Amino acid sequence: MQTDRDRIAALGERLRAYRLGTGLSPETLADRIGVSRAAMYRYESGQPIRVDKLARIAEVLGVSMATLLGAGSEYTSSPVTFFSRMQQLEEQADEITVLFGPVSYLLTTDGFDRLLPRVMAESIPAEAPSRTRSVQEIGTIMELLARRKEVWRRRRMAVRSIVSVAEIEQFLHYGFAGRADLGHGARETRRKVARDEVESILAMIEAPASGISVGVIEDSMPVGSFQLMRYGRTRVLVQSPFRLGTFANIRIGVAQLSAAEEAVRLHEEVIRNLWDNALKGAWAAARLRRVLSG
Template identity: 70%
Template sequence: MISDQERLSALGERLRAYRLGSGQSPEQVARKIGVSRAALYRYEAGAPIRVDKLARIATFLGVSITTLLGAGSEHTASAITFFSRLQQLEEQSDDITVLFGPVSYLLTTDEFDRFLPRVLKESIPPEAPQRARSIQEISAIMNILARRKAVWQRREMRVTSIVSAAEIEQFLRSGFVGKPDLSPRVRQERQRISRAEVEHIIAMIENPRPGIRIGVIEDSMPGGSFQLIRHGRSKVLVQSPFRLGSFANIRLGVAQLTASEEPVRLHEEVVDSLWSHALKEAAGARRLSRLVQEN
Protein backbone atom coordinates (compact mmCIF):
# COMPACT_ATOMS: atom_id res chain seq x y z
CA MET A 1 0.00 0.00 0.00
CA ILE A 2 1.23 3.50 -0.85
CA SER A 3 1.92 5.62 2.23
CA ASP A 4 0.67 9.17 2.71
CA GLN A 5 4.25 10.44 2.47
CA GLU A 6 4.72 8.67 -0.87
CA ARG A 7 1.52 10.28 -2.15
CA LEU A 8 2.70 13.71 -1.04
CA SER A 9 6.10 13.14 -2.63
CA ALA A 10 4.45 12.16 -5.93
CA LEU A 11 2.20 15.24 -5.73
CA GLY A 12 5.29 17.41 -5.23
CA GLU A 13 6.98 15.85 -8.25
CA ARG A 14 3.94 16.58 -10.42
CA LEU A 15 3.77 20.15 -9.11
CA ARG A 16 7.37 20.76 -10.10
CA ALA A 17 7.00 19.12 -13.53
CA TYR A 18 3.90 21.12 -14.45
CA ARG A 19 5.40 24.30 -13.06
CA LEU A 20 8.53 23.81 -15.20
CA GLY A 21 6.39 23.13 -18.25
CA SER A 22 4.42 26.33 -17.73
CA GLY A 23 7.62 28.38 -17.84
CA GLN A 24 6.77 29.98 -14.49
CA SER A 25 9.47 30.59 -11.89
CA PRO A 26 8.97 29.53 -8.26
CA GLU A 27 8.68 33.23 -7.35
CA GLN A 28 5.87 33.80 -9.86
CA VAL A 29 3.83 30.82 -8.69
CA ALA A 30 4.40 31.59 -5.00
CA ARG A 31 3.35 35.22 -5.47
CA LYS A 32 0.23 34.23 -7.40
CA ILE A 33 -1.05 31.78 -4.78
CA GLY A 34 0.00 33.90 -1.80
CA VAL A 35 2.80 31.86 -0.23
CA SER A 36 6.54 32.29 0.14
CA ARG A 37 9.00 30.82 -2.33
CA ALA A 38 10.30 28.59 0.48
CA ALA A 39 6.78 27.23 1.02
CA LEU A 40 6.44 26.40 -2.67
CA TYR A 41 9.77 24.57 -2.60
CA ARG A 42 8.49 22.58 0.40
CA TYR A 43 5.33 21.64 -1.53
CA GLU A 44 7.43 20.46 -4.45
CA ALA A 45 9.58 18.46 -2.03
CA GLY A 46 6.52 16.64 -0.68
CA ALA A 47 5.28 18.78 2.22
CA PRO A 48 1.51 18.78 2.90
CA ILE A 49 -0.48 21.42 1.01
CA ARG A 50 -3.93 22.82 1.70
CA VAL A 51 -6.62 22.11 -0.86
CA ASP A 52 -7.27 25.82 -1.50
CA LYS A 53 -3.57 26.39 -2.25
CA LEU A 54 -3.52 23.35 -4.54
CA ALA A 55 -6.59 24.66 -6.37
CA ARG A 56 -4.91 28.04 -6.92
CA ILE A 57 -1.77 26.38 -8.26
CA ALA A 58 -3.81 24.18 -10.61
CA THR A 59 -5.71 27.20 -11.95
CA PHE A 60 -2.52 29.23 -12.40
CA LEU A 61 -0.71 26.38 -14.20
CA GLY A 62 -3.74 25.53 -16.33
CA VAL A 63 -4.12 21.92 -15.14
CA SER A 64 -6.79 20.13 -13.15
CA ILE A 65 -6.52 19.23 -9.48
CA THR A 66 -7.06 15.57 -10.40
CA THR A 67 -4.02 15.74 -12.68
CA LEU A 68 -1.84 17.15 -9.89
CA LEU A 69 -3.20 14.51 -7.51
CA GLY A 70 -2.46 11.76 -10.03
CA ALA A 71 -6.09 10.63 -10.04
CA GLY A 72 -6.85 9.06 -13.42
CA SER A 73 -4.76 10.17 -16.38
CA GLU A 74 -2.35 13.06 -16.72
CA HIS A 75 -2.25 15.06 -19.95
CA THR A 76 0.25 17.69 -21.02
CA ALA A 77 1.06 19.60 -24.20
CA SER A 78 4.45 20.63 -22.77
CA ALA A 79 7.56 18.63 -23.70
CA ILE A 80 9.30 19.97 -20.58
CA THR A 81 6.53 18.68 -18.34
CA PHE A 82 6.42 15.37 -20.17
CA PHE A 83 10.16 14.68 -19.96
CA SER A 84 10.19 15.85 -16.32
CA ARG A 85 7.45 13.38 -15.43
CA LEU A 86 9.23 10.64 -17.39
CA GLN A 87 12.43 11.30 -15.46
CA GLN A 88 10.56 11.23 -12.14
CA LEU A 89 8.91 7.91 -12.98
CA GLU A 90 12.14 6.35 -14.25
CA GLU A 91 13.95 7.29 -11.03
CA GLN A 92 11.64 4.87 -9.19
CA SER A 93 11.27 2.18 -11.84
CA ASP A 94 12.40 -1.44 -11.87
CA ASP A 95 12.06 -1.90 -15.61
CA ILE A 96 10.84 -0.02 -18.67
CA THR A 97 9.69 -1.12 -22.10
CA VAL A 98 10.23 1.43 -24.84
CA LEU A 99 8.65 1.88 -28.25
CA PHE A 100 10.10 5.32 -29.04
CA GLY A 101 11.54 5.39 -32.56
CA PRO A 102 13.90 5.03 -34.10
CA VAL A 103 15.88 4.04 -30.97
CA SER A 104 15.37 4.50 -27.24
CA TYR A 105 16.93 7.76 -26.06
CA LEU A 106 18.41 6.01 -23.02
CA LEU A 107 20.49 3.82 -25.33
CA THR A 108 21.92 6.62 -27.48
CA THR A 109 25.55 7.77 -27.49
CA ASP A 110 27.22 10.91 -26.18
CA GLU A 111 27.54 12.16 -29.76
CA PHE A 112 23.76 11.92 -30.13
CA ASP A 113 23.46 14.25 -27.12
CA ARG A 114 25.97 16.70 -28.59
CA PHE A 115 23.98 17.07 -31.81
CA LEU A 116 20.48 16.83 -30.33
CA PRO A 117 20.14 20.56 -29.39
CA ARG A 118 21.03 21.48 -32.98
CA VAL A 119 18.48 19.02 -34.35
CA LEU A 120 15.77 20.28 -31.98
CA LYS A 121 16.42 23.88 -33.06
CA GLU A 122 16.31 22.86 -36.75
CA SER A 123 12.93 21.24 -36.18
CA ILE A 124 11.31 24.56 -35.21
CA PRO A 125 10.21 26.41 -38.37
CA PRO A 126 11.06 30.14 -38.64
CA GLU A 127 7.34 30.97 -38.74
CA ALA A 128 6.41 28.77 -35.75
CA PRO A 129 4.32 30.52 -33.06
CA GLN A 130 6.40 31.41 -29.98
CA ARG A 131 9.55 30.17 -31.73
CA ALA A 132 11.84 32.12 -29.40
CA ARG A 133 10.31 30.46 -26.34
CA SER A 134 10.57 27.00 -27.95
CA ILE A 135 14.27 27.57 -28.63
CA GLN A 136 14.82 28.75 -25.05
CA GLU A 137 13.16 25.56 -23.76
CA ILE A 138 15.71 23.35 -25.52
CA SER A 139 18.32 23.86 -22.80
CA ALA A 140 15.79 22.92 -20.10
CA ILE A 141 14.85 19.79 -22.04
CA MET A 142 18.51 18.82 -22.46
CA ASN A 143 19.08 19.21 -18.70
CA ILE A 144 16.16 16.89 -17.99
CA LEU A 145 17.38 14.35 -20.55
CA ALA A 146 20.86 14.42 -18.99
CA ARG A 147 19.33 13.57 -15.62
CA ARG A 148 17.36 10.73 -17.21
CA LYS A 149 20.51 9.16 -18.59
CA ALA A 150 22.38 9.68 -15.33
CA VAL A 151 19.62 7.89 -13.42
CA TRP A 152 19.56 5.01 -15.89
CA GLN A 153 23.33 4.60 -15.77
CA ARG A 154 23.35 4.73 -11.97
CA ARG A 155 20.46 2.38 -11.29
CA GLU A 156 20.00 -1.24 -12.32
CA MET A 157 16.69 -0.76 -14.12
CA ARG A 158 15.97 -3.17 -16.95
CA VAL A 159 15.28 -1.76 -20.41
CA THR A 160 13.47 -3.52 -23.24
CA SER A 161 13.70 -1.55 -26.50
CA ILE A 162 11.69 -2.60 -29.54
CA VAL A 163 12.85 -0.91 -32.75
CA SER A 164 11.37 -0.89 -36.23
CA ALA A 165 13.54 -1.93 -39.18
CA ALA A 166 11.58 0.52 -41.36
CA GLU A 167 12.23 3.43 -38.97
CA ILE A 168 15.90 2.51 -38.69
CA GLU A 169 16.17 2.51 -42.49
CA GLN A 170 14.56 5.95 -42.68
CA PHE A 171 16.92 7.20 -39.94
CA LEU A 172 19.94 5.97 -41.92
CA ARG A 173 18.73 7.54 -45.16
CA SER A 174 17.68 10.92 -43.82
CA GLY A 175 20.42 11.23 -41.21
CA PHE A 176 20.01 12.80 -37.78
CA VAL A 177 18.28 15.95 -39.02
CA GLY A 178 15.60 18.33 -37.83
CA LYS A 179 14.45 19.44 -41.28
CA PRO A 180 14.90 18.20 -44.86
CA ASP A 181 16.45 21.26 -46.56
CA LEU A 182 20.03 20.99 -45.33
CA SER A 183 23.18 21.30 -47.42
CA PRO A 184 24.76 18.10 -48.85
CA ARG A 185 27.74 18.53 -46.53
CA VAL A 186 25.57 18.79 -43.42
CA ARG A 187 23.37 15.90 -44.54
CA GLN A 188 26.42 13.71 -45.06
CA GLU A 189 27.63 14.51 -41.56
CA ARG A 190 24.21 13.73 -40.08
CA GLN A 191 24.07 10.43 -41.97
CA ARG A 192 27.38 9.55 -40.38
CA ILE A 193 25.87 10.21 -36.96
CA SER A 194 22.77 8.10 -37.63
CA ARG A 195 24.97 5.30 -38.92
CA ALA A 196 27.07 5.45 -35.74
CA GLU A 197 23.91 5.25 -33.61
CA VAL A 198 22.68 2.16 -35.41
CA GLU A 199 26.12 0.57 -35.16
CA HIS A 200 26.00 1.32 -31.43
CA ILE A 201 22.67 -0.54 -31.19
CA ILE A 202 24.17 -3.47 -33.10
CA ALA A 203 27.10 -3.57 -30.69
CA MET A 204 24.72 -3.65 -27.71
CA ILE A 205 22.83 -6.55 -29.28
CA GLU A 206 26.02 -8.48 -30.01
CA ASN A 207 27.56 -7.71 -26.59
CA PRO A 208 24.53 -7.22 -24.36
CA ARG A 209 24.79 -5.42 -21.05
CA PRO A 210 22.89 -6.97 -18.14
CA GLY A 211 19.29 -5.79 -18.13
CA ILE A 212 19.16 -4.56 -21.75
CA ARG A 213 17.02 -6.35 -24.34
CA ILE A 214 16.65 -5.12 -27.92
CA GLY A 215 14.31 -6.57 -30.53
CA VAL A 216 13.91 -5.61 -34.19
CA ILE A 217 10.45 -5.61 -35.74
CA GLU A 218 9.76 -6.13 -39.45
CA ASP A 219 6.00 -5.67 -39.01
CA SER A 220 4.20 -2.33 -38.82
CA MET A 221 4.72 -0.50 -35.55
CA PRO A 222 1.96 1.31 -33.62
CA GLY A 223 1.36 4.84 -34.87
CA GLY A 224 2.19 6.45 -31.54
CA SER A 225 5.21 6.02 -29.32
CA PHE A 226 4.70 4.64 -25.85
CA GLN A 227 6.58 3.39 -22.84
CA LEU A 228 5.59 1.07 -20.00
CA ILE A 229 7.22 1.78 -16.64
CA ARG A 230 7.02 -0.70 -13.77
CA HIS A 231 7.86 -0.15 -10.11
CA GLY A 232 7.00 -3.17 -7.99
CA ARG A 233 3.38 -4.00 -8.79
CA SER A 234 2.66 -0.48 -10.04
CA LYS A 235 2.65 0.15 -13.79
CA VAL A 236 2.34 3.39 -15.75
CA LEU A 237 1.66 3.78 -19.45
CA VAL A 238 3.30 6.81 -21.06
CA GLN A 239 2.17 7.88 -24.55
CA SER A 240 3.85 10.76 -26.31
CA PRO A 241 3.89 12.69 -29.59
CA PHE A 242 7.31 14.11 -28.73
CA ARG A 243 10.27 12.78 -30.71
CA LEU A 244 14.01 13.15 -30.19
CA GLY A 245 15.19 11.47 -33.39
CA SER A 246 15.17 12.72 -36.95
CA PHE A 247 12.53 15.38 -37.67
CA ALA A 248 12.17 15.86 -33.92
CA ASN A 249 9.08 17.30 -32.28
CA ILE A 250 9.10 19.14 -28.96
CA ARG A 251 6.19 21.52 -29.67
CA LEU A 252 3.07 19.83 -30.97
CA GLY A 253 0.78 17.24 -29.46
CA VAL A 254 -0.52 16.00 -26.13
CA ALA A 255 1.22 13.38 -24.01
CA GLN A 256 -0.66 11.11 -21.62
CA LEU A 257 0.40 9.22 -18.50
CA THR A 258 -1.96 6.73 -16.88
CA ALA A 259 -1.90 3.87 -14.40
CA SER A 260 -5.43 2.75 -15.35
CA GLU A 261 -5.59 -1.02 -15.58
CA GLU A 262 -7.22 -1.45 -19.00
CA PRO A 263 -4.93 0.73 -21.18
CA VAL A 264 -1.86 -0.66 -19.36
CA ARG A 265 -3.03 -4.24 -19.97
CA LEU A 266 -3.83 -3.61 -23.64
CA HIS A 267 -0.43 -2.07 -24.28
CA GLU A 268 1.27 -4.94 -22.44
CA GLU A 269 -0.45 -7.29 -24.86
CA VAL A 270 0.85 -5.25 -27.80
CA VAL A 271 4.38 -5.41 -26.36
CA ASP A 272 4.14 -9.18 -25.79
CA SER A 273 3.01 -9.70 -29.38
CA LEU A 274 5.72 -7.47 -30.84
CA TRP A 275 8.45 -9.02 -28.70
CA SER A 276 7.43 -12.57 -29.57
CA HIS A 277 7.86 -11.79 -33.29
CA ALA A 278 10.95 -9.58 -32.95
CA LEU A 279 14.35 -10.51 -34.31
CA LYS A 280 16.58 -10.93 -31.28
CA GLU A 281 20.26 -11.43 -30.55
CA ALA A 282 22.24 -12.54 -33.66
CA ALA A 283 19.21 -12.33 -35.98
CA GLY A 284 18.46 -8.77 -34.89
CA ALA A 285 22.10 -7.72 -35.24
CA ARG A 286 22.30 -9.22 -38.75
CA ARG A 287 19.13 -7.38 -39.83
CA LEU A 288 20.42 -4.01 -38.66
CA SER A 289 23.86 -4.69 -40.15
CA ARG A 290 22.25 -5.29 -43.55
CA LEU A 291 20.43 -1.98 -43.27
CA VAL A 292 23.70 -0.19 -42.51
CA GLN A 293 25.38 -1.85 -45.49
CA GLU A 294 22.48 -1.03 -47.83
CA ASN A 295 22.26 2.62 -46.76
Protein backbone atom coordinates (compact mmCIF):
# COMPACT_ATOMS: atom_id res chain seq x y z
CA MET A 1 0.00 0.00 0.00
CA GLN A 2 1.27 3.47 -0.90
CA THR A 3 2.09 5.79 1.96
CA ASP A 4 1.53 9.55 1.85
CA ARG A 5 5.27 9.94 1.34
CA ASP A 6 5.10 7.59 -1.68
CA ARG A 7 2.24 9.60 -3.17
CA ILE A 8 4.07 12.92 -2.76
CA ALA A 9 7.22 11.42 -4.30
CA ALA A 10 5.18 10.14 -7.25
CA LEU A 11 3.66 13.60 -7.67
CA GLY A 12 7.17 15.04 -7.95
CA GLU A 13 8.05 12.47 -10.63
CA ARG A 14 4.96 13.28 -12.67
CA LEU A 15 5.62 17.01 -12.32
CA ARG A 16 9.13 16.55 -13.73
CA ALA A 17 7.91 14.37 -16.61
CA TYR A 18 5.23 16.82 -17.69
CA ARG A 19 7.63 19.76 -17.34
CA LEU A 20 10.13 17.99 -19.60
CA GLY A 21 7.34 17.48 -22.13
CA THR A 22 6.75 21.23 -22.36
CA GLY A 23 10.45 21.97 -22.80
CA LEU A 24 10.46 24.26 -19.75
CA SER A 25 13.47 24.39 -17.44
CA PRO A 26 12.89 24.22 -13.67
CA GLU A 27 13.95 27.87 -13.48
CA THR A 28 11.40 28.98 -16.10
CA LEU A 29 8.56 27.04 -14.50
CA ALA A 30 9.49 28.38 -11.05
CA ASP A 31 9.41 31.93 -12.40
CA ARG A 32 6.00 31.44 -14.01
CA ILE A 33 4.35 30.13 -10.87
CA GLY A 34 6.10 32.58 -8.55
CA VAL A 35 8.40 30.36 -6.48
CA SER A 36 12.15 30.07 -6.16
CA ARG A 37 14.23 27.68 -8.22
CA ALA A 38 15.11 25.83 -5.01
CA ALA A 39 11.39 25.35 -4.28
CA MET A 40 10.82 23.84 -7.73
CA TYR A 41 13.67 21.40 -7.22
CA ARG A 42 12.15 20.44 -3.86
CA TYR A 43 8.77 19.83 -5.50
CA GLU A 44 10.29 17.57 -8.14
CA SER A 45 12.30 15.69 -5.52
CA GLY A 46 9.13 14.74 -3.66
CA GLN A 47 8.57 17.51 -1.15
CA PRO A 48 4.99 18.68 -0.40
CA ILE A 49 3.42 21.30 -2.70
CA ARG A 50 0.78 23.80 -1.63
CA VAL A 51 -2.54 23.32 -3.41
CA ASP A 52 -2.54 26.82 -4.92
CA LYS A 53 0.96 26.28 -6.32
CA LEU A 54 -0.02 22.87 -7.68
CA ALA A 55 -3.02 24.41 -9.42
CA ARG A 56 -0.80 27.03 -11.02
CA ILE A 57 1.75 24.40 -12.10
CA ALA A 58 -1.03 22.37 -13.73
CA GLU A 59 -2.24 25.49 -15.55
CA VAL A 60 1.22 26.36 -16.88
CA LEU A 61 1.94 22.77 -17.94
CA GLY A 62 -1.47 22.42 -19.60
CA VAL A 63 -2.55 19.35 -17.62
CA SER A 64 -5.19 18.72 -14.99
CA MET A 65 -4.48 18.59 -11.28
CA ALA A 66 -5.94 15.07 -11.35
CA THR A 67 -3.22 14.04 -13.81
CA LEU A 68 -0.44 15.47 -11.65
CA LEU A 69 -1.96 13.84 -8.57
CA GLY A 70 -2.28 10.49 -10.35
CA ALA A 71 -6.01 10.41 -9.65
CA GLY A 72 -7.37 8.25 -12.46
CA SER A 73 -5.70 8.10 -15.87
CA GLU A 74 -2.88 10.25 -17.19
CA TYR A 75 -2.91 11.45 -20.79
CA THR A 76 -0.10 13.08 -22.74
CA SER A 77 0.57 13.98 -26.36
CA SER A 78 4.24 14.61 -25.59
CA PRO A 79 6.66 11.75 -26.37
CA VAL A 80 9.17 13.30 -23.95
CA THR A 81 6.64 13.18 -21.12
CA PHE A 82 5.62 9.65 -22.09
CA PHE A 83 9.15 8.21 -22.15
CA SER A 84 9.97 10.03 -18.92
CA ARG A 85 6.96 8.44 -17.21
CA MET A 86 7.96 5.05 -18.60
CA GLN A 87 11.42 5.43 -17.09
CA GLN A 88 9.95 6.47 -13.74
CA LEU A 89 7.54 3.53 -13.64
CA GLU A 90 10.23 1.05 -14.64
CA GLU A 91 12.33 2.23 -11.69
CA GLN A 92 9.68 0.57 -9.49
CA ALA A 93 8.44 -2.30 -11.64
CA ASP A 94 8.85 -5.94 -10.68
CA GLU A 95 7.48 -7.29 -13.96
CA ILE A 96 6.74 -5.85 -17.40
CA THR A 97 4.64 -7.40 -20.15
CA VAL A 98 5.21 -5.76 -23.53
CA LEU A 99 3.15 -5.64 -26.69
CA PHE A 100 5.21 -2.91 -28.37
CA GLY A 101 6.24 -4.01 -31.84
CA PRO A 102 8.21 -5.32 -33.45
CA VAL A 103 10.45 -6.01 -30.42
CA SER A 104 10.54 -4.67 -26.89
CA TYR A 105 12.85 -1.66 -26.66
CA LEU A 106 14.42 -2.97 -23.44
CA LEU A 107 15.56 -6.08 -25.31
CA THR A 108 17.12 -4.28 -28.28
CA THR A 109 20.85 -4.19 -28.94
CA ASP A 110 23.36 -1.34 -28.77
CA GLY A 111 23.29 -1.26 -32.57
CA PHE A 112 19.59 -0.41 -32.42
CA ASP A 113 20.35 2.53 -30.12
CA ARG A 114 23.12 3.83 -32.36
CA LEU A 115 20.81 4.04 -35.36
CA LEU A 116 17.64 5.07 -33.53
CA PRO A 117 18.25 8.87 -33.53
CA ARG A 118 18.64 8.83 -37.32
CA VAL A 119 15.52 6.71 -37.75
CA MET A 120 13.51 9.07 -35.58
CA ALA A 121 14.77 12.12 -37.49
CA GLU A 122 14.03 10.67 -40.92
CA SER A 123 10.52 9.68 -39.79
CA ILE A 124 9.62 13.38 -39.41
CA PRO A 125 8.40 14.82 -42.75
CA ALA A 126 10.31 17.85 -43.99
CA GLU A 127 7.05 19.81 -44.16
CA ALA A 128 5.84 18.84 -40.68
CA PRO A 129 4.88 22.04 -38.82
CA SER A 130 6.54 20.85 -35.61
CA ARG A 131 9.64 19.36 -37.26
CA THR A 132 12.17 21.70 -35.62
CA ARG A 133 10.92 20.99 -32.12
CA SER A 134 10.52 17.26 -32.80
CA VAL A 135 14.13 17.02 -34.02
CA GLN A 136 15.32 18.94 -30.98
CA GLU A 137 13.47 16.52 -28.69
CA ILE A 138 15.30 13.48 -30.09
CA GLY A 139 18.30 14.10 -27.84
CA THR A 140 16.09 14.26 -24.75
CA ILE A 141 14.24 11.11 -25.80
CA MET A 142 17.53 9.24 -26.28
CA GLU A 143 18.68 10.31 -22.80
CA LEU A 144 15.44 8.96 -21.30
CA LEU A 145 15.74 5.72 -23.27
CA ALA A 146 19.34 5.29 -22.10
CA ARG A 147 18.16 5.64 -18.50
CA ARG A 148 15.46 3.04 -19.12
CA LYS A 149 18.01 0.51 -20.31
CA GLU A 150 20.38 1.37 -17.47
CA VAL A 151 17.57 0.80 -14.96
CA TRP A 152 16.64 -2.51 -16.55
CA ARG A 153 20.23 -3.76 -16.67
CA ARG A 154 20.73 -2.76 -13.04
CA ARG A 155 17.45 -4.07 -11.64
CA ARG A 156 16.71 -6.91 -14.08
CA MET A 157 12.97 -6.80 -13.56
CA ALA A 158 11.15 -9.59 -15.37
CA VAL A 159 10.27 -8.79 -18.99
CA ARG A 160 7.72 -10.78 -20.95
CA SER A 161 7.64 -9.76 -24.61
CA ILE A 162 4.99 -10.86 -27.10
CA VAL A 163 6.08 -10.41 -30.72
CA SER A 164 4.04 -10.81 -33.89
CA VAL A 165 5.25 -12.75 -36.91
CA ALA A 166 3.57 -10.20 -39.20
CA GLU A 167 5.38 -7.29 -37.55
CA ILE A 168 8.70 -9.12 -37.63
CA GLU A 169 8.24 -9.81 -41.34
CA GLN A 170 7.49 -6.13 -41.98
CA PHE A 171 10.55 -5.14 -39.93
CA LEU A 172 12.78 -7.41 -42.01
CA HIS A 173 11.25 -6.28 -45.30
CA TYR A 174 11.57 -2.52 -44.78
CA GLY A 175 14.52 -2.63 -42.42
CA PHE A 176 15.04 -0.34 -39.44
CA ALA A 177 14.05 2.82 -41.29
CA GLY A 178 12.09 5.96 -40.63
CA ARG A 179 10.59 6.10 -44.11
CA ALA A 180 10.15 3.81 -47.10
CA ASP A 181 11.94 5.84 -49.80
CA LEU A 182 15.56 5.21 -48.83
CA GLY A 183 18.07 4.40 -51.54
CA HIS A 184 19.00 0.79 -52.30
CA GLY A 185 22.27 0.86 -50.36
CA ALA A 186 20.71 2.42 -47.26
CA ARG A 187 17.77 0.04 -47.43
CA GLU A 188 20.06 -3.00 -47.46
CA THR A 189 22.01 -1.62 -44.47
CA ARG A 190 18.79 -1.06 -42.55
CA ARG A 191 17.59 -4.56 -43.36
CA LYS A 192 20.84 -5.90 -41.91
CA VAL A 193 20.20 -3.96 -38.68
CA ALA A 194 16.65 -5.34 -38.49
CA ARG A 195 17.95 -8.85 -39.07
CA ASP A 196 20.49 -8.41 -36.25
CA GLU A 197 17.64 -7.45 -33.89
CA VAL A 198 15.52 -10.46 -34.84
CA GLU A 199 18.54 -12.74 -34.46
CA SER A 200 19.13 -11.23 -31.01
CA ILE A 201 15.55 -12.06 -30.02
CA LEU A 202 16.03 -15.56 -31.43
CA ALA A 203 19.14 -15.98 -29.26
CA MET A 204 17.14 -14.92 -26.19
CA ILE A 205 14.56 -17.57 -27.00
CA GLU A 206 17.12 -20.31 -27.54
CA ALA A 207 19.22 -19.40 -24.48
CA PRO A 208 16.85 -17.43 -22.25
CA ALA A 209 18.36 -15.18 -19.63
CA SER A 210 16.83 -15.05 -16.18
CA GLY A 211 13.67 -12.99 -16.14
CA ILE A 212 13.28 -12.74 -19.93
CA SER A 213 10.52 -14.62 -21.73
CA VAL A 214 9.44 -14.20 -25.35
CA GLY A 215 6.31 -15.47 -27.06
CA VAL A 216 5.74 -15.44 -30.83
CA ILE A 217 2.20 -15.13 -32.14
CA GLU A 218 0.65 -15.72 -35.55
CA ASP A 219 -2.59 -14.03 -34.50
CA SER A 220 -3.38 -10.38 -35.19
CA MET A 221 -1.94 -7.92 -32.71
CA PRO A 222 -4.12 -5.24 -31.12
CA VAL A 223 -4.18 -2.02 -33.16
CA GLY A 224 -2.59 -0.05 -30.31
CA SER A 225 0.59 -1.10 -28.57
CA PHE A 226 0.38 -1.46 -24.81
CA GLN A 227 2.36 -2.55 -21.81
CA LEU A 228 1.48 -3.69 -18.31
CA MET A 229 3.78 -2.97 -15.39
CA ARG A 230 3.49 -4.57 -11.98
CA TYR A 231 5.09 -3.35 -8.79
CA GLY A 232 3.88 -4.95 -5.60
CA ARG A 233 0.09 -5.23 -5.85
CA THR A 234 -0.17 -2.25 -8.19
CA ARG A 235 -0.59 -2.68 -11.94
CA VAL A 236 -0.33 0.14 -14.45
CA LEU A 237 -1.54 -0.03 -18.03
CA VAL A 238 0.47 1.98 -20.55
CA GLN A 239 -1.01 2.60 -24.02
CA SER A 240 0.97 4.54 -26.57
CA PRO A 241 0.97 5.61 -30.22
CA PHE A 242 4.69 6.32 -30.04
CA ARG A 243 6.85 3.79 -31.89
CA LEU A 244 10.61 3.26 -31.95
CA GLY A 245 10.78 0.64 -34.69
CA THR A 246 10.34 0.88 -38.45
CA PHE A 247 8.45 4.04 -39.42
CA ALA A 248 8.96 5.44 -35.93
CA ASN A 249 6.45 7.92 -34.52
CA ILE A 250 7.61 10.46 -31.95
CA ARG A 251 5.15 13.22 -32.87
CA ILE A 252 1.50 12.30 -33.21
CA GLY A 253 -0.96 10.73 -30.80
CA VAL A 254 -2.04 10.57 -27.18
CA ALA A 255 -0.53 8.14 -24.68
CA GLN A 256 -2.44 6.95 -21.63
CA LEU A 257 -1.28 5.57 -18.29
CA SER A 258 -3.92 4.08 -16.02
CA ALA A 259 -4.24 1.96 -12.90
CA ALA A 260 -8.03 1.75 -13.33
CA GLU A 261 -9.11 -1.73 -12.27
CA GLU A 262 -11.34 -2.53 -15.25
CA ALA A 263 -8.87 -1.29 -17.87
CA VAL A 264 -6.06 -3.30 -16.28
CA ARG A 265 -8.23 -6.42 -15.94
CA LEU A 266 -9.40 -6.37 -19.56
CA HIS A 267 -5.88 -5.92 -20.90
CA GLU A 268 -4.62 -8.68 -18.63
CA GLU A 269 -7.18 -10.95 -20.27
CA VAL A 270 -5.91 -9.98 -23.73
CA ILE A 271 -2.34 -10.70 -22.65
CA ARG A 272 -3.33 -14.02 -21.09
CA ASN A 273 -5.05 -15.14 -24.29
CA LEU A 274 -2.17 -14.04 -26.50
CA TRP A 275 0.45 -15.61 -24.23
CA ASP A 276 -1.44 -18.90 -23.93
CA ASN A 277 -1.60 -19.16 -27.73
CA ALA A 278 1.95 -17.92 -28.39
CA LEU A 279 4.74 -20.14 -29.60
CA LYS A 280 7.45 -20.48 -26.99
CA GLY A 281 10.84 -22.11 -26.62
CA ALA A 282 11.89 -24.38 -29.48
CA TRP A 283 8.62 -23.77 -31.36
CA ALA A 284 9.09 -20.00 -31.24
CA ALA A 285 12.73 -20.31 -32.29
CA ALA A 286 11.85 -22.53 -35.24
CA ARG A 287 9.18 -20.05 -36.39
CA LEU A 288 11.58 -17.10 -36.26
CA ARG A 289 14.20 -19.11 -38.14
CA ARG A 290 11.67 -19.70 -40.92
CA VAL A 291 10.93 -15.99 -41.03
CA LEU A 292 14.64 -15.17 -41.23
CA SER A 293 15.17 -17.65 -44.06
CA GLY A 294 12.08 -16.55 -45.97
